[in-house]
Amino acid sequence: MLGVQILGNEKVTVKDYPEPVQNRAEILIQIKASGICGSEMHGYRGHTSQSFNGGHEVAGVVIDAGNSTQFKVDDHVGVHAVWGCGDCRWCEVGKYTFCDHRSTCPGTHAERISAPEHTCLKLPEDIPFDIGVLLTGDGMGVPYHVSQRLNSREEEVVCVIGAGPIGLGNTVIQSFLGVEVVVIDMNPYRLSLAKSCGAAHTINSQEADPLEAVLEITQGMLADKCIEAVGRPETLKLALKLVGKAGTVMAIGEQGDVPISPSSDLIRRDITLAGSWFYHYSEYPSMRDLYRRGLPIGQVITDHFPLLEAQAAFSKFANGQAGKVILEP
Ligand SMILES: [Zn+2]
Ligand SMILES: [Zn+2]
Known part of the structure; x- marks a missing residue:
């Protein structure tokens, strides 16, 4: 064959x-x-x-x-x-x-x-x-399992970092659940795909500071949840910055060790950092x-x-x- x-x-x-x-x-x-x-x-x-x-x-x-x-x-x-x-x-x-x-x-x-x-x-x-x-x-399996772990509610804002197929799948499911989805990537073509997958907002991180943009979109509250679908230390750190108090970061991009500060990244704002596989x-x-x-x-x-x-x-x-x-x- x-x-x-x-x-x-x-x-x-x-x-x-x-x-x-x-x-x-x-x-x-x-x-x-x-x-x-x-x-x-x-x-x-x-x-x-x-x-x-x-x-x-x-x-x-x-x-x-x-x-x-x-x-x-x-x-x-x-x-x-x-x-x-x-x-x-x-x-x-x-x-x-x-x-x-x-x-x-x-x-x-x-x-x-x-x-x-x-x-x-x-x-x-x-x-x-x-x-x-x-x-x-992976196409629907990964985003579906994330949706079960995140349990998003309609009034929430969810950031998706990375608009590859997995980020796009998460965009489709989260927006179908009624969530306001913000997609962050550097690739204009994939950001346009994110729009057609239901993203309410897209941020090109080469043109705008994602933190400032998310602060503006959420009137200073930051996101309720953030899905990290890139798998780089800097994007996981960004995810931790983009969620507001009591927020959840879901790591799905595979990667090695990333330095995390328990006090400032997690403890002082009741942040949940979780993972989800397939x-x-x-x-x-x-x-x-x-x-x-x-x-x-x-x-x-x-x-x-x-x-x-x-x-x-x-x-x-x-x-x-x-x-x-x-x-x-
Ligand atoms: Zn795969
Ligand atoms: Zn077995």
Whole structure:
């Protein structure tokens, strides 16, 4: 089958790979759509070539259901990217991200994948595959889980730092919940996407001081919540400055150590600093319901490329001139 190989130095190639080996507890899937994730940019920009690719947001059609009683040939499915062991206490309640023996889905920028039955999620047939990628992957999963952790209320102001696909997804969900969303980024194109995803205000941090702008928008009160979706020390520090008294900062951009001053950053203003990773398999039915109620999550998708044009897809994504980019084998 064809699959994408990450070569590093901003190069990828499409080449022939062995077919996935399916055991009878797994579902063999013909991939119809695979999303490019920001987390793949480390490998793409790095200097070593990989044996395959890091794609992990996928939707497709069952071509062999193995021993499954839940899935059958021709079912439409998505795959949860975090593969829990399926046997532990956390896996039993559908919280694979908490499983101590979890693994991750192998590269999905390919024609086929074999996935354990308990990681597959059934997609209604009227839902397009690109939306299915968002519904069962990072695109909606990460922002949905954040929304459950933040529990935003209608009158609140929520800042989103970073207008990549994850920041945009958070913008869609938070604004759908009735929150006044302020998006901060340096990329004018992505800020315009943020507007179409529901942002009430956008701030280009190269043109305006975000702190002053948020003070003005909130009449001096600062934000109730701030979602940090960049993963840099300076943006996490900015997030802590943008929330007002009793505010919450939700860190979702992965990064290393950041110096925090407990007294001035947290204690003296009752600030909550929290983290949130991916979403729970068990949250999928509520995510699908939110989409059914009109959540315009598709707004984050800007591009579709055939698998064979993976290089163009990766370049466009890496250049920041795209929202969510979907590869279609
Ligand atoms: Zn991802
Ligand atoms: Zn487990």
